[in-house]
Amino acid sequence: MAQGGIEAGNGPISTLIGSLKNMLSSLIAIAQTRLEIASTELQEEIGRAANLLLWAFVALFAAGIGLFVGALVLIFAFWENHRVLVSVLVMGFFFLLAVFAVLMLRVKLKRRSPLFAATIAEFSHDREHLDRRHAERE
Numbered sequence: 001m002a003q004g005g006i007e008a009g010n011g012p013i014s015t016l017i018g019s020l021k022n023m024l025s026s027l028i029a030i031a032q033t034r035l036e037i038a039s040t041e042l043q044e045e046i047g048r049a050a051n052l053l054l055w056a057f058v059a060l061f062a063a064g065i066g067l068f069v070g071a072l073v074l075i076f077a078f079w080e081n082h083r084v085l086v087s088v089l090v091m092g093f094f095f096l097l098a099v100f101a102v103l104m105l106r107v108k109l110k111r112r113s114p115l116f117a118a119t120i121a122e123f124s125h126d127r128e129h130l131d132r133r134h135a136e137r138e
Helices: 012-076 081-111 117-137
Strands: none
Touching: 012 081, 012 117
């Protein structure tokens, strides 16, 4: 039974409401996916920052030990023969460790990607898809 041109059941209004529900459901699913991607990227960035801080600490610690041992070498240089050689070898090891840590930091800093790059790419893809669908309808 129709009243005032509005059909009940499978009429245009119920079709419109169904379409709006489907569109809202799709928008919620898209938003959920994008938030999950953003969350994953944030977790990766936190891990990367922690890793960088660890290598920075290693570099500073090794450099400090190297300087300390270097000072000991100067002190022991005037003592018996083999203490100098061992002290120089230990100092060289710590300086090599410091150089390695600094190189690791440089590599990791150069490799890092922009924050939320995948999320931004997905939003860009969604916008392009919606623009294509809009262009097809016109």
